[in-house]
Amino acid sequence: MCGIVGYVGHRPAAPLLVEGLHRLEYRGYDSAGLAVLVDGRLETRKAAGKIAELEKLLRNGGQPIGTCGIAHTRWATHGAPTTQNAHPHVDCHGHFAVVHNGIIENAGTLRQKLEALGHTLRTETDTEVIAHMLEEAYAGSLEEAVRAALRQVQGTYGIAVVSTHEPDKIVVARRGSPLLLGIGENGENFVASDAAAVVQHTRRVVYLDDGEMAVLTRDGYRTASLQGGAVTKEVIHVDWDLAAIEKGGHPHFMLKEIFEQPETLRNAMRGRLLEEEGMVRFGGLNLTPDELTAVKNITLIGCGTSWHAGLIGEYLLEEIARIPVEVEYASEFRYRNPVVGPDSLAIVISQSGETADTLAALREARQRGATVLGIVNVVGSTIAREADGGIYLHAGPEIGVASTKAFTSQVATLVMFTVLMGRLRGTLSLIQAREIIAALRKLPEQVEKLLGLNDQIGELARLYKDSTNFLYLGRGYNFPAALEGALKLKEISYIHAEGYPAAEMKHGAIALIDENMPVVVIAPNDAVYSKIVSNVEEVKARGGRIIAVVTEGNHELKNKVDHLITIPETIDPLTPILATVPLQLLAYHIAVMRGCNVDQPRNLAKSVTVE
Numbered sequence: 001m002c003g004i005v006g007y008v009g010h011r012p013a014a015p016l017l018v019e020g021l022h023r024l025e026y027r028g029y030d031s032a033g034l035a036v037l038v039d040g041r042l043e044t045r046k047a048a049g050k051i052a053e054l055e056k057l058l059r060n061g062g063q064p065i066g067t068c069g070i071a072h073t074r075w076a077t078h079g080a081p082t083t084q085n086a087h088p089h090v091d092c093h094g095h096f097a098v099v100h101n102g103i104i105e106n107a108g109t110l111r112q113k114l115e116a117l118g119h120t121l122r123t124e125t126d127t128e129v130i131a132h133m134l135e136e137a138y139a140g141s142l143e144e145a146v147r148a149a150l151r152q153v154q155g156t157y158g159i160a161v162v163s164t165h166e167p168d169k170i171v172v173a174r175r176g177s178p179l180l181l182g183i184g185e186n187g188e189n190f191v192a193s194d195a196a197a198v199v200q201h202t203r204r205v206v207y208l209d210d211g212e213m214a215v216l217t218r219d220g221y222r223t224a225s226l227q228g229g230a231v232t233k234e235v236i237h238v239d240w241d242l243a244a245i246e247k248g249g250h251p252h253f254m255l256k257e258i259f260e261q262p263e264t265l266r267n268a269m270r271g272r273l274l275e276e277e278g279m280v281r282f283g284g285l286n287l288t289p290d291e292l293t294a295v296k297n298i299t300l301i302g303c304g305t306s307w308h309a310g311l312i313g314e315y316l317l318e319e320i321a322r323i324p325v326e327v328e329y330a331s332e333f334r335y336r337n338p339v340v341g342p343d344s345l346a347i348v349i350s351q352s353g354e355t356a357d358t359l360a361a362l363r364e365a366r367q368r369g370a371t372v373l374g375i376v377n378v379v380g381s382t383i384a385r386e387a388d389g390g391i392y393l394h395a396g397p398e399i400g401v402a403s404t405k406a407f408t409s410q411v412a413t414l415v416m417f418t419v420l421m422g423r424l425r426g427t428l429s430l431i432q433a434r435e436i437i438a439a440l441r442k443l444p445e446q447v448e449k450l451l452g453l454n455d456q457i458g459e460l461a462r463l464y465k466d467s468t469n470f471l472y473l474g475r476g477y478n479f480p481a482a483l484e485g486a487l488k489l490k491e492i493s494y495i496h497a498e499g500y501p502a503a504e505m506k507h508g509a510i511a512l513i514d515e516n517m518p519v520v521v522i523a524p525n526d527a528v529y530s531k532i533v534s535n536v537e538e539v540k541a542r543g544g545r546i547i548a549v550v551t552e553g554n555h556e557l558k559n560k561v562d563h564l565i566t567i568p569e570t571i572d573p574l575t576p577i578l579a580t581v582p583l584q585l586l587a588y589h590i591a592v593m594r595g596c597n598v599d600q601p602r603n604l605a606k607s608v609t610v611e
């Protein structure tokens, strides 16, 4: 899940490429590089590390002056994150430069073939083989050379290619990794992995689909299929602007996005709640009430935080809509023989809409006859375009690698979907539905109030920032919230943390507990409150230090735990949303105090577009 950007126009390409890379850095930040055509020659600059290292190189080594170029920020899959392995990769004679997002599964075989033909490959990457194959295939048409080279490639790719043979042109192609064209005004065009890299220059984009390619020049662009033949594509208007991808005065995107949650929850509900009828309306489901009622079972599919939202969805749909639900890790679902068929509804959950395993699971479920809905945040993303119907979160761009606002909107959306299914299946009364809708309406203000705890939670973080382990416990709807709290801490502070069903703790994890083990217990006033109080006692009995998340006005645990975080009163299904916000803040502050890069944690990237 690298970031690709390309520019052909009349302005100096290098500064535009670097600016575009900055907008894509959340996709991967192991190394960066660019290639610009200068007087018919290819000039490349590459540096290991953040884009700032590439900028330093350009400042010291001189910016290549040309108006056509490609660039890349890397998340290493094949070959260590070194300068040598940074993209772009070139052929033996420096006539072709390639940037690539994806994995070439048969790179080993292709490398042997090329070496047997006398090529010298200089890097450990899979991508470099493409540059040499272009050198082999070129016979006067760059477009045809790209086609010929990609015909031999097994795996996934989003690529952009420039060549000294055809200096004012960028050829791009996609199979498996996202790629879009930014249609400029006045003689310039862009290519990028996502709209964040071009929105400053144009909001008119063309999303490429798998098996498609395009040729960009300063005068225009052509889209075609890899098999040959023109393809007509719709130009989409991006409905957000630069401000959405700026920090807005916050020190980090993650904190900005945590503080955006009152507004993003309002956006997720806007125009969808029908109090009077006790109903919920989604514009893009593409399913009639009869088709929804005919569904026999639901499979919720996702990865990471999206899988946690799915787990809450299982509790919601089984309890309220009384329909059998399975929750699946996409990476497991796609390779096991799952029982889904024409009576099944598969709901794939993905913030980015580009996660490779989730996309493949979507295709697997469809291939088995299931109807597929997408719950997605990124408009125009591949999952959103390939699903039969779907629900957008409308949370705006989420730049921080650790998902925050998308999660709370995913859960709120699953609650709304559950109300719809419950009403259609007759398992939820008008009164009950109105109660849930009223509670949903209160959420944004309640989260606003919770954000007021930011400083208090900062103080708490100071006490626990040097911990080496953490345990998060929850029951019912809050077991997945415990998993999510633990994931947030793990991924940005690098502290080992585990989320656990509180009762399950007695069957093993309780052995981990002593005075050095901080234990976060999510204990709102819900149907299982009395049960989790006994779990608190069990932890206390082993000397564990407890941070309890409790409902306002609950003083019972005050003397049983070390710290209390109070959340507003709400209905059980919504408690995980309110409980997660303070846990997002706790993880954030601990990570900042440990000097971690919370927006770009090590070894991670925002959307995982490779297997």
Ligand code: AGP
Pocket (backbone or CB within 6 Å): 303, 304, 305, 306, 349, 350, 351, 352, 353, 354, 355, 358, 401, 402, 403, 404, 491, 605, 606, 607, 608
């Ligand atoms: C969450 O903070 C992580 N960034 C990661 O687990 C993420 O949820 C996962 O990669 C799924 O991403 P998606 O929702 O974009 O598909």
